[in-house]
Amino acid sequence: MAEETFISPKKRGRIAVFLSGRGSNFRAIHDAILTGRINADIALVFSNVEDAPGLQTARERGLETLYLNPKLYPNREEYDKEAVKEARKRAIDLICLAGYMRILTPYFCREFRHRIMNIHPALLPSFPGLHVQKKAIDWGVRYSGATVHFVAEEVDMGPIILQAVVPVLQDDTEETLSARILKEEHKIYPEAVRLFFEGRLEVRGRRVFIREND
Numbered sequence: 288m289a290e291e292t293f294i295s296p297k298k299r300g301r302i303a304v305f306l307s308g309r310g311s312n313f314r315a316i317h318d319a320i321l322t323g324r325i326n327a328d329i330a331l332v333f334s335n336v337e338d339a340p341g342l343q344t345a346r347e348r349g350l351e352t353l354y355l356n357p358k359l360y361p362n363r364e365e366y367d368k369e370a371v372k373e374a375r376k377r378a379i380d381l382i383c384l385a386g387y388m389r390i391l392t393p394y395f396c397r398e399f400r401h402r403i404m405n406i407h408p409a410l411l412p413s414f415p416g417l418h419v420q421k422k423a424i425d426w427g428v429r430y431s432g433a434t435v436h437f438v439a440e441e442v443d444m445g446p447i448i449l450q451a452v453v454p455v456l457q458d459d460t461e462e463t464l465s466a467r468i469l470k471e472e473h474k475i476y477p478e479a480v481r482l483f484f485e486g487r488l489e490v491r492g493r494r495v496f497i498r499e500n501d
């Protein structure tokens with residue numbers, strides 16, 4: 288079978304950010320939009336957590352927000368169907384998961400194939416899952432970092448867009464390593480989104496190629 292190719296669209300894009308917590312990556316992406324680095328608008332900030340601090344920030348910044356209560360849906364797929372519907376209503380081009388603490392159903396991943404990004408605080412494919420900064424320290428790795436990747440059905444395993452590396456120091460705690468990694472997250476996530484809407488991300492199989500600017 289021929290390898291599937293995807294090229295990101297060159298346009299002024301419409302982004303939905305999905306978050307469950309403090310939303311510092313959301314802020315980094317929004318800041319890059321405000322300074323003109325990213326050619327896009329955030330058309331929706333979505334959450335599964337009613338009092339997520341990131342939602343509050345979004346309101347303060349005058350962005351549209353939406354909270355859907357997971358308890359009101361019979362299963363994860365029904366919940367995701369509603370989320371997809373809301374995204375479609377707003378003609379969303381790219382969904383940025385930014386600390387969204389729910390695993391997307393295969394249905395959601397298929398509906399927005401190559402149009403969902405995630406940021407992960409480790410060098411994938413090492414340390415998928417949760418509490419990965421602590422896992423990196425406990426394992427004794429000398430380097431860790433952050434990964435921006437497209438979301439595929441297998442959690443944390445979609446095509447890698449950008450990575451940043453940081454050293455793991457001998458006296459690191461989960462907090463100090465997380466802070467060092469977070470700084471890098473705030474650089475590479477906006478950068479990946481910028482490349483996306485410059486039409487420069489080409490996905491071939493599981494590899495992502497960054498095209499020259501034309």
Ligand code: GRF
Pocket residue numbers: 306308309310311312313341385386387406407408469472
């Ligand atoms: C970040 O560490 C990110 O890598 C992970 O969740 C955390 C979200 O932080 N997916 P924030 O809400 O963006 O501040």
